[in-house]
Structure formats: structure tokens, C-alpha cells
Amino acid sequence: MGKVFNNRWFLLLIITLTWGSSFMLIKKTLVAFTPYEIGAIRVVGSGLLLAFIGIPAIRKMSRSTLLWVTIVGFFGNFLPMFLFPIAQTRVSSSLAGILDSLVPIFVLIFGYIFFKIKSEKSQILGAIIGFIGATSLIYFSEANSETSQFAYAMLIVLAGASYGVNAVLIKQKTAEVKAVELTAAIYTVWAVPSLVILYATGFVQNFEMQDAYVEPFIYLLFLTTFGTAIAMLLYYKLIQNTSAVFASSVSYLLPIVAVIWGVIDGEKFTFWYILGGVLILIGIYLIREKRKNPKLVPRS
Template identity: 25%
Template sequence: MTLINWLLLVLLGTIWGGSFMFAKVAIAEIPPLMLVFLRVLIAGLALHVVLRARGLSFPRTPKLLAAFLIMGLLNNAVPFSLLFWGQTEISAALASILNATTPIFTFMIAAVLLGQETVKLHRISGVLVGFAGVSLMLIPTISGIGHDPLWAQAACLGAACSYGLAASFARRFSDLSPLISATGQLTGSSLIMLPLAIWSSAGWSPADVSVHVWLNVLALGLLATAAAYLIYFKLLSEAGATSASLVTLIVTAAAVLFGVTLLNESLTAYQLGGLAFLLLGLLILDGRILKHFSR
């Protein structure tokens, strides 16, 4: 990768790491499902503006619109809802660590369930090491000595699994412009979340939300979703999917840093140990570090 690509990768990881902080601040005053709706609506509208500015038309064929709904469900509506729901009880740092299992679930779904990936020894080893890290993080809760609810941590793992399903489903959009795919899924998830947001927000009023929180909502929609997609697509086109996948490691590091320094969060020894195992598992799963040492 070029220096510009590396800088974009770090920028993207920092932005997506910041999304956990933006969400943690926002859910203090906005119901989780309403926050999901606001995030995808703001981002979707922004990308429609970008589409129009670039002279691209939004497809309207029924088959493609249905695919956008499914992709919006798997890649936005479900994972965002689970992450925000989980963050009502656990820290942004811990949520980001659990969400870093996404590449593991992606490989398991693509290789084991769908046969889209080749099963190799280093990938199996990476999965086992990664899940060892997750198990280590869950030990305090399961044994009764931890304070982070199991359901909240399971919700974040469920979000990672949904991202894995979305990654496999997204293969059908390979012939479509990534910008159109992103706009389509955000449009679909906005339609899905609208009734759920209204249903879950009885008694809530936008007037009760502080300016500080609204700024975090805008950052979540415009910066951490719309702008982040544009950066990600540029990386995909210039550096490839394998190099772009390194963003997972940066996201976790940035989210932990923001959580500890700006939100005064802390991680237990079990969580730090689990993070170390998980990151090692991701490096083994990726395989490039093994090729480097073998050379």
C-alpha cells in the first residue's frame, strides 16, 4: 500500500473507533433503536446527495431493492441495534473488543456454512485463539465476579455475527458500484428501522436531547457512517479487500483509547488478556504475519 493508503486506513480505523464513543454518549439521552434510525437516515441522505453530485442514478428494480433491504438488515439494522443495546450496560471499549470478532464470524460463515472460503490450518488456529480470548473475557461474568451483564456482551457478539452474514451476502453486489450498494443498504435499513424507532421511543422527545448529544448523533451519521463508507470504498479500490481488512485492528485500538481517555472507562485484566488473545487470533487468521516469518 502507498503512504496515502496507510494514512486513510488509520483515519478510517480512528473514525470507526470513535463511533463506539459517539454511540455511548448518545444512548444516554436517545433510545437505542431511535439512535440506529437516526444514524442510518442521516448517512443514507448524505450518500444520496453524493450519488446525485456524481451523476449516478439509484436503481429501482424490485430484485435489487429487496437485496438492499436484506443487506440493510444484516449490515446496519441488526448489528447497530445490538451494539447500541449492549452499550447501554457495557463500556464502549468492551463493545469494540467484542465487535472485533467480526472477521472470525465472517470466516466461519463463509467457509463452514457457505463454502465460499478455503479452510486452512492457520485459519482454524486463528479462530480457536480468537475464541479463547472471548472466553477469557467472559469468565468473570460467568463465574459471578464480573459486573458486565452477559446479555450485553452476547449482543455485541451477535452484532459481529450479523456483520459476518452481511459480508457473505454482499458478494452478490460485486458488479454494482460500492457507493450505490452503501446507499441502497442505508436506505433499506432506514425503512426497516422507522417503525421500530417509533414503537420503542414512546414518551421520548427530541427536545429533551442536549446539543452535545445531537452533535454526537451527527458525528455518528455523517462522519462514522457516510464519510467512513467513502473512505472504505477508496481503500478497497486502491489497496484491495485484504489490506482494508486491517482496519479491524485499528478500530479496536482507537475505541479502547477513546473510551479510556475521554470517557474514563477501564478494562479488567481478564478483558485486556482477552483482547491480546483476540488480536493474536486475528493476525493468525489473516495469515500474512505467518508468511512473513516463514520467509
């Protein structure tokens, strides 16, 4: 079983299915909860689930490591948790998933700007092709509907940029921290300000479980446990086992899952979805982490 969870393609598949479904889950929870409540509950809930690992991990970290862990958490585990539900008050779940596919582009950009990380030509080509596929899906799906508001759509782009910074920093600054401890420490740290936000919304003082809240609350619990804590743990493990570029390529597969859920929920399906999906898969193939051929040592 351990070998399975170390397989990069298996991790990529699980993260894709989980995060690709998160956009629809956010849509369903917005029926009963505000965007700030959703974001705060996801972080606080994950922090409580992982605190028994996070607190000991934080205690043994150096100040420098803890600082970088906190910064990584802000860009990958705190800020996007609020940006997505805020954006999805005006942007459809499928379009949100599509726009999130821009993350690998930001990884390439920030990797070069901050750390002068040069990408292979095939990776750059793959990012471009994947971006074209995502763009075609944007244009021919929900981009022209009245539910698509440009300012809110840009919040998804900002979240993608935030994930891009997060992925680069994980590989460059926190590679020595085990994925489980990194994830647990991040949510433990950011659970505190998230709890303050949750209290400020009035949720803690005024919440009463009503019949209308039961189903959205179940979706929120699933989103917190699997879409936040567990999926992020697997994502960090994938980054540390491969590269920020390869791990972020999960964002190219998310639109496929998000669009499928959108169709199930009654959104329109066209030929352009197929074309965009094929281009995205080609981009994934080109942007993948290539294994170097081992050198043969001649027998003496």
C-alpha cells in the same frame, strides 16, 4: 490522493479509529436518547446524506441486485445499529468493542457454510489467536463487573454474526456494485423503515432541543456522519478491494481503540490489555490477504 484511499492498510486504519470510537460515542448519546432513537437516527441521517447518490443507483439496479443490496443492508446497516445501543445500556463501551472482534470468526464460518469458501490454515490460525486475544481482554477487563449482563453482551455477539453475514454477501453477491453506490443505496432503502421506527418512538413529534441534549446530539451527528455513512462506505470499498476476511479483521483492532477510550473515560488498565492487544495484532498479521507473487515472463 486516490492511491491513498485504495491502500488497504490506510482504509483499515481509518475504519478502525472511526468504529473504535463509536462505542464511546454511543455511550455518550445514551445519556439523552433511547437505543431505538439512536439506531433510527443513524440510518435515517445517513440515508438523507446519501440519497442523492442512492436514488439514482437504485433506479438502475436490477431487481435481483436490489434484493441482495437490501439483504446486505439489513445485516450490516440496519440490525446492528439497534443492537449496539440496546446492549450498551448494560454493557460498557470497551467491552462492546472487545466483543465486536468476533466478526472475522463469523466470516470464516458463514463463508464456508453458505459458499464453501475455504480459508488458508494461516488465516484460521490468525482467527484463533485473535479470538484468544479478544477473550483474554473480555475476561480481564469488564467481564466480571456488575455492569456486564450476559444477555446484553450476547446482543453484541449477535451483531458480530450479523456483520459476518453482511461481509460474506457483499463479496459474493454485490461485488459489481461500486462501494459508493452500494452504501448510498442501502441507507436510502433502510431509511424508510428506520423513519417509521423513529416516529413510533415519539421522537419526531415530541423532541425539543434542551441544554442537556446539545452535547449528546453533537456526538450523535458525528456518529451518524463519520461512524455510520463514511466509515461504512470505506468498509465496503475495503471488502471489494480485498476480501471479506481481511476487511472484517478490522474488528480485531477495534478493542484496542475502544479500551483506550475506556481508560480515558476512567476504566481500569492492566497488563492483560497489553497481552490481549499483542495477540490481536498477531492475528491481524496472519489473517491478512496475501498478495501472490507475479510470475516472471521470460523475454523472447
